[in-house]
Amino acid sequence: MNQESDMKGKILEKIGHGEVRKRSRIYFVVQIVVVALLFSSAFVLSVFVLSFAIFSVRESGEQFLLGFGRQGVATFIVLFPWAPLIIDILLFILIEWLSRWFKFGYRIPVLRALLGIFIFAIMGGIIVDLTPLHESLLQMANHNELPVIGEWYEGIYASHASQGVFRGTVSSVQGNEFVIFHDDNDHDADDGTWAVVVPAGFDMTSLSVGERVYVAGIAGTGTIQAYGIEQLSGDM
């Protein structure tokens, strides 16, 4: 009991002498506001990054690879914008960690919380992708007016000739072949004309000169043995 009174006495003495002071209410309000801001900023950033990944796959035409069979899927995996996805996974972990400040955060098992964050982020990403945000940022990047993330946008149209992926304009159609003019603005060896041998069953009548196409195949000398072809819409 003496020991206990001693401790009480010591603490009250420190309080009395002003060595120990109560933190003001503002301190706690600021603390919670800062955590809430970090939490929301991380979430907004994760939605932005995820929507960029969706936009990038769509805008580059890489989503077509998923319809090109096993080889297409393998190429899709190689070309997928993994950097944004890895950044997003790290952001999800940060969001989950920040949520542990709040009761709703620590009362949910980690895996369920991560899944919830992912679902909300992907829903947000799809919604953002429907807006013209990324189109505008892409335009800015094309005019070298987008700092920091400009390279991400410029990378959307990067050449993937080494993986057998080409985008070009049809210049002639003949038999089971057509010729495309490929120019990805990097003035390298893959620029120029390529004769594309279409895969079996491809409907040549659907192709016309001047049309833009997305071609995946095995590139030889001046020819591409295609395993997948997709006609691009006007704005791609």
Next chain:
Amino acid sequence: MDDRTDEELAALVQGNNDAAYGVLIERYQGRLLRYGRKFLSDEDHIEDVVQDVLIKTYQNIRGFDVKRRFSPWIYRIAHNEFVNALRKKHREPVMSVDFDIFTDHPVHHYDPAEDEDRKAMQSTIEAGLDALTPLYKEIIVLYYIEELSYQEISDVLHVPLGTVSVRLRRGREALKKTIRAQENHE
């Protein structure tokens, strides 16, 4: 003896009634020392940590919501301080990766027979507690000795309710096993 609740006293301390904090110290000092003994063995060190807990509690008292129970809040501070003290002592992570918080566990539903169980367990706990790992020891102490509810334990440890439930069940089984082994030995 002051018959005001902990929360009423905390509200007074949040104003400028420091004498009310003296009453809270009297109420919690012994309980915190007992709680600390489940983590640390060095009595002097435990007292230092408890003193730190009581000082931190005072410093942060304005962050306490008086509409909620005071005891889980002060045990949360104590939990953090004791875990830090253990970490410093062992110079290694005390509770490394806690896989129990990753997945869902069914939450144990309240059974009135549980109070009986709690009383019966309280008398035998001391005998087997030292054989438990800190993970189970702490939850057993919070539930059986400090008599916190599942929700309050969840707030102290910052783990899901299902984790409280599964960890308590495992701790209880380990404790019973230890006690049985001790009885057979005798």
